[in-house]
Amino acid sequence: MIYLFSALGLFVILDSLWGYFRTKNKKRYLIRLSIGLPLVIVLLFLFGPFFVLSPIKIGYSTLKDNNITLYYSGNSIDMAKDTMDQLKQANDMNRQFYKTAYSMPVVLAKSGFDMLRFGSYPYSGGTGNELTINIRAGRMTAGKIAHEMSHRNLAMLTDKSIPAPNWFNEGLASYIGKMDEYRKPNELQVDLREGRYVKDILDMRGVLGAAKWIKKINVDKAGGVLYGQTYLMVKYLFDKYGQDKMYDFVASLKSNDFEKAFFQSFGLTEEQFHEEFMNYIQNYKGETVP
Ligand SMILES: [Zn+2]
Numbered sequence: 001m002i003y004l005f006s007a008l009g010l011f012v013i014l015d016s017l018w019g020y021f022r023t024k025n026k027k028r029y030l031i032r033l034s035i036g037l038p039l040v041i042v043l044l045f046l047f048g049p050f051f052v053l054s055p056i057k058i059g060y061s062t063l064k065d066n067n068i069t070l071y072y073s074g075n076s077i078d079m080a081k082d083t084m085d086q087l088k089q090a091n092d093m094n095r096q097f098y099k100t101a102y103s104m105p106v107v108l109a110k111s112g113f114d115m116l117r118f119g120s121y122p123y124s125g126g127t128g129n130e131l132t133i134n135i136r137a138g139r140m141t142a143g144k145i146a147h148e149m150s151h152r153n154l155a156m157l158t159d160k161s162i163p164a165p166n167w168f169n170e171g172l173a174s175y176i177g178k179m180d181e182y183r184k185p186n187e188l189q190v191d192l193r194e195g196r197y198v199k200d201i202l203d204m205r206g207v208l209g210a211a212k213w214i215k216k217i218n219v220d221k222a223g224g225v226l227y228g229q230t231y232l233m234v235k236y237l238f239d240k241y242g243q244d245k246m247y248d249f250v251a252s253l254k255s256n257d258f259e260k261a262f263f264q265s266f267g268l269t270e271e272q273f274h275e276e277f278m279n280y281i282q283n284y285k286g287e288t289v290p
Contacts, residue, residue, distance in 0.1 A: 003161070003207055004049060004119060012040065049119030052105050052132040060107075067091070067101040072108040072137075079137050083108055090146035090177070094153050097176055097247065102156040104149060106133045121214070128173075130155035147177035158253040165205035165258060165270075166213050171234030172250070174227055180235075183228025185284045192281055196225050201233075202270050205258075236277055241266065 016033055023029040045054040052071070063070040063080050068087050072080035087106060095101050109115045112122035118134050120127040125139035128148030135145060150173035154163050163169065174182075183191070191197045204212045217223040238246055249265035262270055 008044070012037065048117055051118050052107055068104045068106065070106045070108060073110050076108075076110075076137065080108060083135070083137065086140065086142045086145055089142035090149050093142070093146040093176055093178070094149045097243065098150075098153045098157060099247070100157075102153055104133065104152065105131070106135065109134055109136050112136075128152050130161050143177040143179050145177075147173040147179060150176045154250065157250065160253065162206060163253050163258070165202065166209045167201045167204065167230045167233055168258070170213075170227065171230035171232075174231035175234045175238060179227065179231055182224050183232060184286075185232060185281060186286055188225070188229055188232055188281050189284050191225050191229070192278065196222070197278075197281075198222065198226060198229055201226075201229065202274055232281070233274075233277055236280065237266070237273075 016037070019033070020026065020029055044050050046056065046058060051057065057071055059074055060071045061074045061077070061080075063072065063077075063084055065084055065088060068084070068091060070080055070084055070087060072083070083106075087104070091101060091104065107118055109118060109120070115124065115127075115134055115136065116122040118132075120134040124136075126133065126135035126144060126148045128134075128151035130152055133145070133148045133152060135148065151169065154169060154172065155161060157163075164172070188197065198216070203209075204216075213226070216226055241249075245265065249261060252261045252265065256264070259270060262273075266273065268276070
């Protein structure tokens with residue numbers, strides 16, 4: 001989100017400079033800019049991706065419960081109450097791991113267009129980042145909401161906009177949301193055998209990592225294996241090292257970068273861990289696929 005913020009800011013500055021050097025009547029341009037620029041910023045807050053930060057939310061009402069603040073469209077109080085019940089469950093699932101309940105602003109979007117203008121992928125049921133959770137009315141389970149909440153909680157706990165590579169951030173979110181529906185180990189074994197397993201999973205990191213992730217889902221249609229695989233990768237870590245150690249590792253991301261913290265906590269590199277995980281999947285002998 002902070003990157004979207006910066007990109008928008010940079011674009012506006014460059015565009016203004018470009019306009020300034022091109023225009024003949026520089027004084028008039030500056031006057032128009034000084035009116036136009038604040039207007040654009042106000043619109044971004046009132047109707048755009050910074051809606052959740054805006055003190056005025058036109059057409060939206062507020063429902064509060066402890067750390068959760070839900071913004072919903074004024075005429076859908078029943079939907080908002082149902083959603084609040086799910087939010088509370090999802091919040092508890094997160095608290096079990098994160099120990100603290102960070103403030104949790106949630107926007108209940110009415111449509112795909114709402115999602116888009118709030119800075120989220122329009123076809124998804126929900127997204128989460130360091131600023132807010134955006135969810136579509138009636139499209140989410142408590143588990144999926146818990147997944148989105150984990151994205152904000154991890155950012156809050158570590159004080160970082162991108163605290164971890166995608167595989168860990170998404171896998172941890174799915175683990176907290178108990179989202180085992182995408183892949184069981186025996187199913188991932190079949191993916192590995194038939195070449196669908198995402199072998200370059202560790203490469204998806206940083207700002208570009210998000211773009212690669214979205215491409216994998218939408219172009220390569222590999223969403224199921226991505227979420228299933230990363231869920232199982234993180235579950236493997238939890239099963240092997242236990243929740244306390246996992247919490248300490250995540251907390252150490254606040255002052256260390258991911259690779260260093262990973263090695264310090266588990267005594268092996270991400271690559272070594274990934275090898276170990278693939279071996280586990282390859283040799284898995286639990287229930288077989290019918
Ligand atoms: Zn996610």
